[in-house]
Amino acid sequence: MADIALNPATTVPARGTPLIRAIGLHKSFGATKALRGIDLDVNQGEVLAVMGPSGSGKSTLIHCLAGVLAPEEGQVVIGDTDVTALNADERARLRLERIGFVFQFGQLLPDLTALDNVALPLLMNGVGRRAATVRARKWLDRLDISDQATKVPGDMSGGQAQRVAIARALVTQPSVIFADEPTGSLDSVAGEKVLTAMLEAVRESNTTVVLITHDARTAAYADREVIVRDGMLSAASRGVAA
Amino acid sequence: MKPSAARLLLLNGAPAYRRLAEIVAGVALGVGMVLILLGGFLHMPDRDDRVAWRTYGGEEFARADSEAPLPVPTANTVLRLTQPDYFMGGTYTIVRVAAADDTAVTLPDGLALPAPGEYYASPAMAQLIEDHPSDQLGDRFGTPIGERGDELLQGPSDRVVLVGSDWEELAKTYPTQLEDAFPASGSKFNTGLYRTVLAIGAVAVLIPIVLLISIVSQLGASERRERFATVRLIGAGRRAIAGVSGFEMLIATLVGGVLGIGVAAAIRPAASTLELDGSTSFGADLTPPALWTAGAIIAVALLGGATAWWRTFRDDVGALGSSRERAEKKVTAWRSVMLLVGLAMLIGPMIAFRFDAAASEFYNVLMLGGFAITAFGIVVAGPWLTRLASRVLNRFASTAPTVVAAGRLSRHARATFRSVAGLVVAVFIVSLFAGVVSAIEDVVTPRDTPGRLSMDAVVGEVGSPEEVHAVTAAITELEGIEGIAVAYWPTDDQGLLVMTPEDARAIGAVDVPDAPAVSLDLFEMLAGGTDIARDPVTPPVATNSIDESAPSQVFVITDGTAEAKERARTAIETSTVPGRAPLTRADFAAAGTLSFTHELETMAYLGMAVAIGISALSLTVATVAAALDRKRTFALLRLGGMPAAHVRRVIAIEASMPLGATLAASAGLGFFVAWAMIETLGNDMSMTWPDARYWWAVVASVAITAAAVFGSFGLVRRSTEVTSTRFE
Numbered sequence: 001m002a003d004i005a006l007n008p009a010t011t012v013p014a015r016g017t018p019l020i021r022a023i024g025l026h027k028s029f030g031a032t033k034a035l036r037g038i039d040l041d042v043n044q045g046e047v048l049a050v051m052g053p054s055g056s057g058k059s060t061l062i063h064c065l066a067g068v069l070a071p072e073e074g075q076v077v078i079g080d081t082d083v084t085a086l087n088a089d090e091r092a093r094l095r096l097e098r099i100g101f102v103f104q105f106g107q108l109l110p111d112l113t114a115l116d117n118v119a120l121p122l123l124m125n126g127v128g129r130r131a132a133t134v135r136a137r138k139w140l141d142r143l144d145i146s147d148q149a150t151k152v153p154g155d156m157s158g159g160q161a162q163r164v165a166i167a168r169a170l171v172t173q174p175s176v177i178f179a180d181e182p183t184g185s186l187d188s189v190a191g192e193k194v195l196t197a198m199l200e201a202v203r204e205s206n207t208t209v210v211l212i213t214h215d216a217r218t219a220a221y222a223d224r225e226v227i228v229r230d231g232m233l234s235a236a237s238r239g240v241a242a
Numbered sequence: 243m244k245p246s247a248a249r250l251l252l253l254n255g256a257p258a259y260r261r262l263a264e265i266v267a268g269v270a271l272g273v274g275m276v277l278i279l280l281g282g283f284l285h286m287p288d289r290d291d292r293v294a295w296r297t298y299g300g301e302e303f304a305r306a307d308s309e310a311p312l313p314v315p316t317a318n319t320v321l322r323l324t325q326p327d328y329f330m331g332g333t334y335t336i337v338r339v340a341a342a343d344d345t346a347v348t349l350p351d352g353l354a355l356p357a358p359g360e361y362y363a364s365p366a367m368a369q370l371i372e373d374h375p376s377d378q379l380g381d382r383f384g385t386p387i388g389e390r391g392d393e394l395l396q397g398p399s400d401r402v403v404l405v406g407s408d409w410e411e412l413a414k415t416y417p418t419q420l421e422d423a424f425p426a427s428g429s430k431f432n433t434g435l436y437r438t439v440l441a442i443g444a445v446a447v448l449i450p451i452v453l454l455i456s457i458v459s460q461l462g463a464s465e466r467r468e469r470f471a472t473v474r475l476i477g478a479g480r481r482a483i484a485g486v487s488g489f490e491m492l493i494a495t496l497v498g499g500v501l502g503i504g505v506a507a508a509i510r511p512a513a514s515t516l517e518l519d520g521s522t523s524f525g526a527d528l529t530p531p532a533l534w535t536a537g538a539i540i541a542v543a544l545l546g547g548a549t550a551w552w553r554t555f556r557d558d559v560g561a562l563g564s565s566r567e568r569a570e571k572k573v574t575a576w577r578s579v580m581l582l583v584g585l586a587m588l589i590g591p592m593i594a595f596r597f598d599a600a601a602s603e604f605y606n607v608l609m610l611g612g613f614a615i616t617a618f619g620i621v622v623a624g625p626w627l628t629r630l631a632s633r634v635l636n637r638f639a640s641t642a643p644t645v646v647a648a649g650r651l652s653r654h655a656r657a658t659f660r661s662v663a664g665l666v667v668a669v670f671i672v673s674l675f676a677g678v679v680s681a682i683e684d685v686v687t688p689r690d691t692p693g694r695l696s697m698d699a700v701v702g703e704v705g706s707p708e709e710v711h712a713v714t715a716a717i718t719e720l721e722g723i724e725g726i727a728v729a730y731w732p733t734d735d736q737g738l739l740v741m742t743p744e745d746a747r748a749i750g751a752v753d754v755p756d757a758p759a760v761s762l763d764l765f766e767m768l769a770g771g772t773d774i775a776r777d778p779v780t781p782p783v784a785t786n787s788i789d790e791s792a793p794s795q796v797f798v799i800t801d802g803t804a805e806a807k808e809r810a811r812t813a814i815e816t817s818t819v820p821g822r823a824p825l826t827r828a829d830f831a832a833a834g835t836l837s838f839t840h841e842l843e844t845m846a847y848l849g850m851a852v853a854i855g856i857s858a859l860s861l862t863v864a865t866v867a868a869a870l871d872r873k874r875t876f877a878l879l880r881l882g883g884m885p886a887a888h889v890r891r892v893i894a895i896e897a898s899m900p901l902g903a904t905l906a907a908s909a910g911l912g913f914f915v916a917w918a919m920i921e922t923l924g925n926d927m928s929m930t931w932p933d934a935r936y937w938w939a940v941v942a943s944v945a946i947t948a949a950a951v952f953g954s955f956g957l958v959r960r961s962t963e964v965t966s967t968r969f970e
Contacts (some may be wrong), residue, residue: 066881068881089885092880092883092884092885093883094883095881095882095883096882096883096884096885097883099882099883100882101878101881101882103878107874107875107878107879108875109646109649109872109875109879110653110872110875111646111649111650111652111653111654112645112646112649113649116645116649119645120642120645120646120879121882121883123640123641123642123645124642124883124884124885124888128640129639129640129645152653
């Protein structure tokens, strides 16, 4: 079947109101066109899986959605904020206040304890140390890793470190979380546990998740999945009327 | 490893060139300093040899007041009298020579000796004479007949006058020596000390160079972690990777070493202006021979290569890279034991001295040992102290940058301290030295004190009533002269000089009894350069009579201006036979310990300046390496919204906290040790504030570090751009 570019916003019934709206995104790196006119809506509280082969443009897509990269054409709106109209500092502020990130290897600061790693985004947001520590401890509790609070990442297992990373992403109670292969470095059992913990937490707080993954089993946890090929959304996306 | 593979490892674009440029710059600076110090060390004997003609040799002969006959002039003999003289707070050397008209003796440079009433001056001395009125200086010597060449001087600032004298007059003067030729070589008593200091300085400069190389190697490993891991993955061994890194550093340090010759040439004019053993240096005296230069460069290059090899070998990047941070071995409080022992060895004698001052020899040994152990103790305890300070910082941290920095410092206390260790030791020693010098200066700097010789008086030796009359006549018309007083040899066997009570009061004596004459201890009144300066002065004692036919000293009382004192000195010198130069109390103190102390102090400050420069560079490189180690994490934090300013603050805190803490701790310890030594061994000395140079050195260390850290911000910002995470 030939890939067909779709506009899920017009073909998928919205479960909630759209939180993220991407319209006609184009992004190139030199002669390589990474995104070629992507339209995408992600609803409030929705878990969206973005799949696709390497080099298809998945990461570029979420970088544009999160305001890390500025598209050459098109518009990204998060809530009522036009991300593409913001300058770099304003986009950084938006990410700090409304967006959380989870990466494949956790990317915790190796010299900080789990507690300090989780408290860090709050400190960056101007929250006092004591209050930040209390909130960070709550999130460690919630993700069932409070016993790791005083350990540094090097002394934890991969799964424990990834839970700390999830706690760090959620501690500021962001509107949306972008998770880039969050279980990619874990074995299947650990990966499943981490994913379940993350989804439980985000569903409780009605947080939107955009999840990049190669793994169909991981994608199956999402409410909806889209497939990116050659910088466009593919017709094979689940939950999408072709 | 094949050259093509090595090239792939070595040249990773701009970072590699920047890193190599840093190491080349650091090594060039260090080698430049080493070459200057090495040149000074090697040429100290040459400096001595050039002044041997006026310093050594000669035969003592019996004086006129004994029964022995005076030597008679012959074609093969010459009389020489070398003495220090004073001018405007400084000293110069006056060499008086007398020879037969047909003398065959020449100076080492082949020139004929000056005739009586004529003189040669060194260029610096000639300039000094030209710059001042003749009644203050020039009239002391006679008629100028030219300048002496460099081959007879210690250095460019060497101030020496060679004065032709009358044979008979000079023969009667103590301690004139009889020569049959001027010695061409010899070694001064303090040359060994200076050479030791220079050698220690040269070796000390190598320590921060090695630290710099070690840290830059670490930076290189951080920058090329992926490359190293890839090459390990395809089969390269640990030694092969270390070999490549060692070879790279060998070449870089070799290039830096060669450039160091240029650095040495650039800084040599400035280095030449520093006084060493009383004189500045000729450029050639700070230039090592070619063979030594080559040897020093090769030695530094081998040291650099070996250090980089060892550092990379220990870093051991595996085939899978370093996905996990390798924590340092935890530092514990045991590391403070040596420091505590050292401090106990200093404090113990300080307390014991209050109960039993007699065992001071034992206290000396104990305190010197305590000093050495404390110095080592600081280096051993440094990482533990750094960890302690960072934990305190973490405890009170309330912002993200402070928490991140404190976490890093706490977990990498050894590496952090390593980058400032050289500076810590330098600051400790310089602070100790500054403290001790402040106490010495406090004692030896003469002040107008009741009972001591008036600071306005110039005292000179006289041998006859005619000379007293001549001095009186000479000063009559001079500006700024307020009076004259005379001291006479005693008529009894007490040994103290005798004066009229009026004259005694005029020169500063107090509690002078009303009597026909009084005897007083002139040396006690003059002393300003020894421990007895603080002892009370013995008041003059009444005595019966004065033998006016036996004057000993003449005191010219001035209005206190430097010009008037020099006019008085010139008047005394030109009215009396050559003898010990007329002097003031300030001159007496300067001739004692002050000038030598200041020279050592200057060298200590220079050492500190070098340590500061290289430590600042090391600290910056270490900080950047630490930032690059966490490049991915920082970049992803920035992606998550962390402002670039927070990353800059992290870098600034990581660099400034250890420097600030260690500067404060080592300076505090240095002053404490100085205080302990002075309290125990200082014979009522007391420490005062160090002079301005110390504070300038501290300010410079902070400024250089700040500049270096600010300079690194650009690199850190670029390497943590959010777009750099595109392939994460």
